[in-house]
Amino acid sequence: MNENNIGTRTHSNSFGQDIKKPGEARTIIVILLTGITMIAEISGGLLFRSMALLADGLHMAAHVAVLSINVLAYIYTRKNAHNENFSFGTGKINTLAGYTSALLLLSVAIFMIWESIERLLSPVEVIFNQAIIISIIGLIVNGICALILGHTHNHSGEDNVHSQDSHNHDHNLASAYLHVLADAMISFLAIFALLVGKFFGIIWADPAIGIIGSIVIARWAFTLVRKSSKILVDYDTNxxxxxxxxxxxxxxxxxxxxxxxxxxxxxxxxxxxxxxxxxxxxxxxxxxxxxxxxxxxxxxxxx
Incomplete structure (x- = not known):
């Protein structure tokens, strides 16, 4: 059989991956919202010489970078859907992006645990009022982003990762959602810890809650890493x-x-x-x- 005959008899391997997915548009909206907040916080930090505001702005910049990976994966998957070099289509690029983002989130969680332990052992002075305001801003922005990415969900947290129908098996969207949900949770816990520290003088509440929140995030991230890695190595779970x-x-x-x-x-x-x-x-x-x-x-x- 010559190459011409093979070419004409080959089935399409796009498998619907050439269709723009809802997660792509939602993630772009979240990047724009996060990017605007990032610019405002970094500008404010430089203008008002606030290290806390600057640090949160840089934290937002890290989120923009991670979410950009998710968007690029969507675009690459769609643009190369008809590329015959991908024997079974580009669908697994979606899973690879989710796996990569989950690994990054897991790394951040481990770093936060380490940083929180250091703060427990060597407490530092906390400027409560400014820190509370920044945490409230972070909670509002990340809360809106979580609603944008996860408006189809009936449950939140780890159930989203375990549910077989979660995000229609879209690990890329699941990882983006997990990032903003984790950040929203950290902001909420930070507000609680800062209020406890301000009004009751319990300084260790901030790093202690930081450890608890980081462990929860690490569990979420590890669950997504485990699920996506099984798909990447063709582990049969269905x-x-x-x-x-x-x-x-x-x-x-x-x-x-x-x-x-x-x-x-x-x-x-x-x-x-x-x-x-x-x-x-x-x-x-x-x-x-x-x-x-x-x-x-x-x-x-x-x-």
Missing amino acids: TDLKKKIINLIGKECSINDLRVWSIGPGIYSVIISLSSKSNNSPEYYKKILSSDHRIVHTTIEIL
Whole structure:
């Protein structure tokens, strides 16, 4: 078979990845909102010589950088959806971006734990009024961003990461949402700790709550790292889909081998080797399996 024949008979491998996803537009809005806040805080910090304001502005800059990774992944996935060099499409770029962002968040959480322990051992003077104002600004901005990215959710926190239908399996959007949700939680806890420190003189409350919040964030991030890494290495976790495939065609044939793996957010490729006494063709079984829209690529061998 020559190359021309192969080219004309090759199926499209875009698998819907050329369609602009809602998460892309939402993440861009969040970047713009975070970027405006970042510029305002850095400018204010330089103008009023406030290190606390400047530090929070730089923290916002880090968020803009991480969220930019998420947006670039969306764009690259969409622009290269028809690139035949990606054998099973560009869907896993989405997962790779989510994995990378989750690793960065995990690193930040570990750094925050270390910094909080140092503050417990060596307390420093806290300018409560200014710190409270900055934390309130951070809570408002990150709260709005979390609503933008997670308005389809009925639950928050770790449940979002564990839910199989969370973000329609969009690990890229999940990681962006996790970043702003984590920051909003830290701002909320910081306000509580600062108020306790200001009115009750409990200085150690700030670093103590910092440790607690960081541990929670680390758990969220680790959960997303674990889920996305399994997809990246083709670890088969979708037992429900396997059971459905067996129920759909298992009565008409004997399944010798069944391979199912994720090739993008909520989409799967399937390879089946089966034995059948009937004269049904592979196309017959493919048509049956096409009733499940999660299956976008099927290879069937009849022995």
